[in-house]
Amino acid sequence: MNPNPLTEADYDRLEEMLEHPAFQGDAMRLDEAQAVICAVVSSPEPIPPNVWLPEVLGQGMQSEDPAVAETIELLMRLNNDIAAALLADETVSPILYPVDESCEEYDFEAWADSYIFGAGLGGDWYELAGKHADDLSELLEPMFLLNGMLKEDAEKTGERWFSPAEEARLVADIQDNLPVIVQTLYNFWRNKRAGGIVQRSEDKVGRNDPCPCGSGKKFKQCCGSPEKLN
16 A cells, blocks of 8 residues: 555645746646656656656756755655556546636647657657557557547548547547556556466457458558547
């Protein structure tokens, strides 16, 4: 059990401290910091605090202001909370900010983008996944859809994209399942370290291979499209 979990008051304090003048506006928001830490905790290779803390706090981390030490202490406790929750398969509820004052939409894009950034701090996840890189690619696709990179790549290559209604439904589904997606990514690396990833009895169809249904489309554009990920 985590001996010193953050309370609601601690979360409020951390949110406040990340905006402290000592960081000169260079620190991440609380939602972004949480996403980075989720990726750091899930990383296949240990990422020490002296690597990820400067990314979260920016140049202001070098300040001798007492606010910096307090913020670091709160972030380390947040790290411990997230690590304990994911290890216990309890999932982590994402901290989200509204996109605008209407509070009708929340900034899932920033959360997913920060997670992808945090993943990059642990080396090349695809390379480290080895023969399971295709499995990892499928697990990460929802993140790339939320941060817009999947659509951007499709537009650049001229590949078919979803209709607005299909895209909205898919995005909403991924948003609802974000805690499970984060937990599944953590479990992927935990199982891989333990040698417990289940092997398929037959060869896996590659994302760019012809779909086995006979449609003539690539697998990722047909039966392996992102809408089947969840």
